[in-house]
Amino acid sequence: MISTSVARRIGLAVLGLGSLVATSASAQTAKPAAAQKGVGVNIANIDPSVKPCEDFFHYASGNWLKNNPIPAAESRWGSFNELADHNNATLRAILNDAAKNAAKAPKGSNAQKVGDYYASAMDSAAIEAAGLKYLQPHLNRIAAVKDLGEMQRLLADPKAHVGSVWYSSGVGQDQKISTQYAVQMYQGGLSLPDRDYYLKDDPRSKSIRTAYETYLVNTFKMLGDNEATAKTNAAAVQRIETRLAKASKSRVDLRDPYANYNKMTLAQADGAFPNLALPLTLKESGLGAAKEVIVGQPEFLKEVSNMLKDEPIADQKQYLRFHLVSSVVPALPKAFGDEYFKFSQTLSGAKKQQPRWKRMLGATDRALGEAFGQLYVDKAFSPAAKARAKQMIENLRVAYAERIKATDWMSEATKKEALKKLNAFVVKIGYPDKWKDYSSLTITRESYLKNMLAAREWANEDQIKHFGKPIDRNEWEMTPPTVNAYYNPPMNEIVFPAGILQPPFYDPKADDAVNYGGIGAVIGHEMTHGFDDQGRQYDAEGNLKDWWTKEDADKFNAKAAVVGKQYDAFTPLDSVHVNGKLTMGENLADLGGLTIAYQAFEKTPQAKAQQKIDGFTPEQRFFLAYAQIWRTNARPEFLRQQVQVDPHSPAQFRTNGPLMNMPEFYKAFGCQDGNKMMRAQADRSKIW
Known part of the structure; x- marks a missing residue:
């Protein structure tokens, strides 16, 4: 997703796999035999009545979709929401503790400010009594x-x-x-x-x-x-x-x-x-x-x-x-x-309002994100998760370089610049190396409105003070608990907050297939934003500068247009179509990210050993992991708004759309000509 800050975000996240490697039509519906027990892919989520080569989104997560209706206070519900809820339990405990002990905390400390901000936000009686006094x-x-x-x-x-x-x-x-x-x-x-x-x-x-x-x-x-x-x-x-x-x-x-x-x-x-x-x-x-x-x-x-x-x-x-x-x-x-x-x-389309604590938790994160974030990572983020994510990123960088070198449509001159940009990617994981300084911000229990406006003034001044100074490359655009990630073109950086480095995206107990299909696809997605229809226009130093030969740019645009046409045809509701031009960057990132993650996964010992887990091959588990990340139920009102304003496609097309272009997926599940998940050769998209 791009704002005035030009950062790109992945939006919702997704995993996915399928069924058997057999090539017969009957094998597409066969139930795998029991084998080694696995972690990370929930077999109970699979709907065996759906053929994986006809609709992989509903195959991989159909039972979950049936058994998890959207809560009344939500407009959609999926794995992102489940992980956010898990995070929120930790964050709420931190905030309640901070509010309770703010008076004991050193005045001006992060603990005091976070505690008093949240306490004032939760003091509905004081807000009601004040009326419009402070406004x-x-x-x-x-x-x-x-x-x-x-x-x-x-x-x-x-x-x-x-x-x-x-x-x-x-x-x-x-x-x-x-x-x-x-x-x-x-x-x-x-x-x-x-x-x-x-x-x-x-x-x-x-x-x-x-x-x-x-x-x-x-x-x-x-x-x-x-x-x-x-x-x-x-x-x-x-x-x-x-x-x-x-x-x-x-x-x-x-x-x-x-x-x-x-x-x-x-x-x-x-x-x-x-x-x-x-x-x-x-x-x-x-x-x-x-x-x-x-x-x-x-x-x-x-x-x-x-x-x-x-x-x-x-x-x-x-x-x-x-x-x-x-x-x-x-x-x-x-x-x-x-x-x-x-x-x-x-x-x-939400049926009721979210509880106040959840809304005010989000408000505290927006106002005091890195002060709050420090309290979060001290309690909830594992250094081991950071180390594993860093290693996976480097593995995907190697795989991406291999794909760039192997392209048959890109000239050597453009390949050289693309590799230069890939190698220049700055990687940020977990939380900032240098935290923001909130010492000039005063927060008290007197008034939530006064705190809200004071935080806005501080944020404005924090932004203004950058003018005339060297670029601060330590800054983050997301807070540590955020379940998301982004690519920032002018910084040429890929950023993964602590919040997303948890199941189902990353699970230290799971096999490589699950983690490469999960956080691996997210990493590949953000890397691909550096080479999507917008990101490709920035060079290795982050400058908006054309580094492509005209012939290569024309070839890229033609390939991207194929993806745009594919997504234009997707209809989440009756006559509502996805906008292939609006969602172009995210769709290219989904396809490229999954392709790169798969290539990196194929180098792992698990992929080489070809041992089944829960009756599924390593490749099938990779795709199932990817699809199950994107399990999402959404209200019609939400989908209509998403298609109109969101650069991300609805979850079912973020699952099926990339897979419909991947021969590796066809092979893993024995898809054949005529299956809905298998595009005709002439209609497929392959960029990287």
């Missing part, structure tokens, strides 16, 4: 604005806390000069998940807009507006956001790193977007020394500049007012959270 000064500042000049001064103040309005900005790595930080500006300012929610006229989009209008009206009423005024203010917010949506690029267009890199001098940007008051904004943010800005979407920012001049100040104030409130809902009385949940149900 009111910020609402008053918005209400006091009378003209464009005052609005510009308000927006320029980093302590105004008006929420995520108009556009996104910050300090990040210059994608063409990866050794420098730059001021960056991107489109933003929307409340709904995507521009299309404002613009499409299908029944679902209309129903979401109706639910959003109800949420807006009820929020304004809770702020004290009467019915008529609340409706007027809600209409103003929707109109402003719809105008922003019309000016926004689509998610597919946002995947072009060159089109979204437009460097301007400050004078040029100020001339192009005069009403943004950039010199004032940068000065107030502590970036007065900046002489250049990188603009992601110039046409969008031109429209924002026009809107600041054209839109009535009274309407702009309602837009800010709503965004401020919606950004701090968990710190407001329960009625605000209940109203938000009612609206969110339209998008997610």
Whole structure:
């Protein structure tokens, strides 16, 4: 997944295998004979009524899917959720202990700050009693604005806390000069998940807009507006956001790193977007020394500049007012959270709200991620897991090099650069070598809202302070407990937090087939992001720079287009199709990652010994492990939203999609021409 930080994430995770190696059609449904007992692949999850060569996702996990309905408070449920729940039990115990003992902890210590932050977040009675007391000064500042000049001064103040309005900005790595930080500006300012929610006229989009209008009206009423005024203010917010949506690029267009890199001098940007008051904004943010800005979407920012001049100040104030409130809902009385949940149900399909402890655990992780993370790794992360993961990464790096050298479509010149980039991958495992310093952040029990805003100010200042300094290559974009991983193109790094180095992804008690099909495929996935349709455009130093010959680039694009066409044809619901262009990078990473992990696995003693476990060959266990990682039940509402906004394909296609291109999978399960999991030779994709 890519944000303004350009980090790529794997999203949900998956494992998978199948059945027998026999080549007869009847063998595809035969139940394997009992043999050595294994760990890591749950045989009870397999649905033997499904043929592995017809639908491997439901074969590998069909019984699990039947026996694990989605909990009422969730929009989907799968192995990622199960592992996150396992982590949460440990994290909750840490937080409860920290909250209980915060008064005894040294003032200003991580334990004190984490404990008091979580305790204030969990103190519903205090939040209810405070009402809007701590929010009111910020609402008053918005209400006091009378003209464009005052609005510009308000927006320029980093302590105004008006929420995520108009556009996104910050300090990040210059994608063409990866050794420098730059001021960056991107489109933003929307409340709904995507521009299309404002613009499409299908029944679902209309129903979401109706639910959003109800949420807006009820929020304004809770702020004290009467019915008529609340409706007027809600209409103003929707109109402003719809105008922003019309000016926004689509998610597919946002995947072009060159089109979204437009460097301007400050004078040029100020001339192009005069009403943004950039010199004032940068000065107030502590970036007065900046002489250049990188603009992601110039046409969008031109429209924002026009809107600041054209839109009535009274309407702009309602837009800010709503965004401020919606950004701090968990710190407001329960009625605000209940109203938000009612609206969110339209998008997610969840039947009830998650318990407060779980929501506030996540909030603490977001606000104090590395302070909290230190407490987590001290209790839950094994040095042995880190060492094993590091060894697997190096094994996969060797396998990837072999695949690059063996490609028949890439020239020697491009191969040389690809190998240079592969060997330059920086690997981060578990947790940062250097933790963030939270000493300037003050956290108390007085008010959760005050803590929330203080943490935001600290995070903003922490980002701003990078400007003008050397790139900090020790930083992480995910916290240690996170069940995920990512590739960051400008850093040319692959990162695996401690949270994902656990079963079912990695299990020290399991055989190599399980671990290579699990964390091995995740490692290969992140490596492949360095060579997917976006990542391939960055060189070994992390610069956005074309290092491909034109002929090789054309061949790659043709091969990638085959994958795009394959995924365009997948339908998770009735007439809803996966967007092959939006999901291109993740689909290429799934296919490449699984291919590389398999090649590395084939070098292991287990693969060479060919001893069956639970009646399955090593290769079958590899694929079963991969498929069972991706076991997921999802609500229709979630799937519709995922297809529209998420660069990751639904779980069943992250399982079946790559396998349908792999002769190694066909061989492992005896698939034959005509089986759904076996594509015709002319329709297969092979890149690495």
